[in-house]
Amino acid sequence: MPSTFDDLLEANRAYAAENPILGFDGVAHAGVAVVTCMDSRIDPLRMIGLKPGDAKIFRNPGGRVTDQALEALVLATHLLGVNRVLVIPHTRCAMANSTEAEIQRRVGESAGRDATWHRFNTIDDQEAALRSDVVRVKSHPLVADEVLVGGFIYDVDTGLLTQVD
Numbered sequence: 001m002p003s004t005f006d007d008l009l010e011a012n013r014a015y016a017a018e019n020p021i022l023g024f025d026g027v028a029h030a031g032v033a034v035v036t037c038m039d040s041r042i043d044p045l046r047m048i049g050l051k052p053g054d055a056k057i058f059r060n061p062g063g064r065v066t067d068q069a070l071e072a073l074v075l076a077t078h079l080l081g082v083n084r085v086l087v088i089p090h091t092r093c094a095m096a097n098s099t100e101a102e103i104q105r106r107v108g109e110s111a112g113r114d115a116t117w118h119r120f121n122t123i124d125d126q127e128a129a130l131r132s133d134v135v136r137v138k139s140h141p142l143v144a145d146e147v148l149v150g151g152f153i154y155d156v157d158t159g160l161l162t163q164v165d
Helices: 006-018 067-079 100-111 126-138
Strands: 032-037 055-060 084-088 148-154 161-163
Touching (some): 067 084, 067 126
Antiparallel strands (some): 148 161
């Protein structure tokens, strides 16, 4: 039975045939976790010189430290070898360059139905939000003081990171 996913399944078979980390233990070998945006311009491993198996990656719109991201970081720091956390939003992010009403309108238009009831958590001040997210990780009672946490903004036009906190 043909599938609209055939191209991706074929690519997966090629990937599985050559995958060097099959059977890997799942620990972050570089001791790194990254919280970043879901934006496809971001290659979270390569942008910091890492490879598959080196880091734990958590992605969401805007690269925010949500409750789910924080849960992942707690698990990563206690069970998966993470001792450094990078929180990395990026330039030209729709979540930081749009209002809540604008995103709701755009989603509503695309969906063909009202989306004003759904909160998308846009970001008014990206640097302030980043600083707040770093504090949120550092101050969590289940994240040890020894875990290094830094906030960075990724520039999608240059590929460079700028440390904010």
